[in-house]
Amino acid sequence: MVIARPIEGKHRTIKNRINIALFALFIVMPFIRINGHPFILLDIPQRTFHVFGLTVWPQELYFLHIILLTLGFMLLFFTALFGRIWCGYACPQTIFTEAYNWVGKLVSGSAFGKPTMKKSHWARVIPAWVLLSFLFSFVFAAYFVRYEEMLGGLFSGNIFAFADSYRPAAWFVFLMASTGIAFFNMVYFRENLCKYACPYGRFQAALIDRHSPIVSYDVERGEQRRQKGQKVGEHAGDCIDCNLCVQVCPTGIDIRDGLQIGCLSCGLCVDACNTVLPKFQKPTLIDYSTIAESESHKVDRSKRPYFRPRTAVYGAVVGALIIAFSTLLILRTPIYASVTRDQELMNINAGGSYQNGYELHVGNMSYGQLNLDLKAEGDGPFEIVSDHGAIQLDGSQHKELRVIVSYKADKAPFTSKKVNFVLTSKDDPSMKREIEAVFTFPLE
Ligand code: SF4
Ligand code: SF4
Known part of the structure; x- marks a missing residue:
């Protein structure tokens, strides 16, 4: 397990601000209710997804697909523009590692992560991390299960699926499994997820080009670095081999060995070198630069070509997806309807008219109330003869109606x-939903 040495600096400050903002969003979002409705809840058992005030029903999953596609292409777009900054500044693995380290330091003091850390320190850190894993898992589970239900179950001790059985509820199993995985991840896996398991890191060579910034070490100026036994100044290169850039690295790599999968582009080694070398009147040896800049030995951020075929294509796809999403949202009708034939009420000849029966499933895909009119239309004298009563639906409510249609x-x-x-x-006659069915006549 790598516990990186803390470092101050420009990138550390930027990282802290972004991490705190994203962390706050993660914690707060599943607990927000707007007029009693979740701001975000992926309710899989009910097959209803509440996303940013929009209720997405199973037949509208294309909304979720578009959101995921947009996020995917945004990742490609920003990687091409700014390099692998997602990993260093916004990835949950990075943010949670920071949170666990912060709590570790809080309970064990300045010895945290140092070789002087004793078993007595770990005896405080481990229970704190177990508790933290449980709390984070509770927040994570609240994205899928209403937090009110989980809190009620935990406080009343009712963690079972049914009142008369000892089978644990699905949410409780999920919560416990997630706690175990979170703890294992942070205590044993940590940086190995970035180095060996994350596909994004493995694709980075394909996602960046000559003009995407990466964190790199200036080999020409840095080498020949200080060797064992040499004093500072007795070596040809500027690197004094203080090893601080390795100690502050969250994945424990040495960026002086070149770009590696384990590099999250977090910039903490830049802060480290920037702390050390100015003391010897030398500028940092590690910085964000592009391959083109490294080759030409000229780093000028203002002249970086941000508009390139790759960024233009990714940007255009992101723009098209946002337009498609907005258009579908504007054209969306919040009335759900599906119909099936009622096998008991088929093909009845009621003297001068034929009748078919249907089961009509109607739903309100908005949070407001819907008052609906129902008509049967088609090529002929169709008429609804059953009394289904007023179709009034509260937000997210479903109703099943048995409807008899006659044909004179x-x-x-x-x-x-x-x-x-x-x-x-x-209330709004322009809001309509039409659904097609088949009306059959008996063979005569
Ligand atoms: S090498 Fe530098 S930029 Fe890369 S992960 Fe380590 S500290 Fe961050
Ligand atoms: S922090 Fe700078 S000077 Fe120190 S080892 Fe790393 S590259 Fe060399």
């Missing part, structure tokens, strides 16, 4: 015809 005719004109069920909002 003395003799069956066809074997089947299409019939459309039209649901219209009484």
